[in-house]
């Protein structure tokens with residue numbers, strides 16, 4: 001008996017072969033892969049939640065951290 005079942009991502013389209021409902025995710029939630037072709041991609045879990053661009057460094061405006069002199 002095996003617990004190694006496949007978890008599909010409903011409605012997901014493979015960017016490689018364009019097949020729908022062929023994208024599955026590994027049991028550790030770290031990698032998505034296609035059952036129809038060789039597509040495999042690391043799943044950016046953290047960036048998906050905070051909606052920020054993962055490739056760009058966070059830029060803060062220094063002025064916001066200074067005490068305001070009025």
Ligand SMILES: [Zn+2]
Nearest residue numbers: 014017034037
């Ligand atoms: Zn595919």
